[in-house]
Amino acid sequence: MAVLKVIEILSNSDKSWEDATIKAVKHAAKSVKNIKSVYVQDQSAIVKNDEVTEFRVNLKITFEVN
Known part of the structure; x- marks a missing residue:
C-alpha cells in the first residue's frame, strides 16, 4: 500500500502559467522526493x-511517502 501526501505551493512567473508550474515542481523537488x-x-x-x-x-x- 502506498501512502501519499499533498502539499500546497504558490508560484509565479513573468512568462506563463505553465512556466510558473514548472518552476514550482523543480523547486519542490529539491526537498520533496517521489x-x-x-x-x-x-x-x-x-x-x-x-x-x-x-x-x-x-x-x-x-x-x-516512504
Whole structure:
C-alpha cells in the first residue's frame, strides 16, 4: 500500500502559467522526493499599465511517502 501526501505551493512567473508550474515542481523537488502529480488549483495574473506582468499559480503537489 502506498501512502501519499499533498502539499500546497504558490508560484509565479513573468512568462506563463505553465512556466510558473514548472518552476514550482523543480523547486519542490529539491526537498520533496517521489513527486507523483501536480494539480493546478487556481491561476491569476497581475496587470500593470494594461499589460499582464506576472502569472501566478496555486498548486497541489502529491508525493509518495516512504
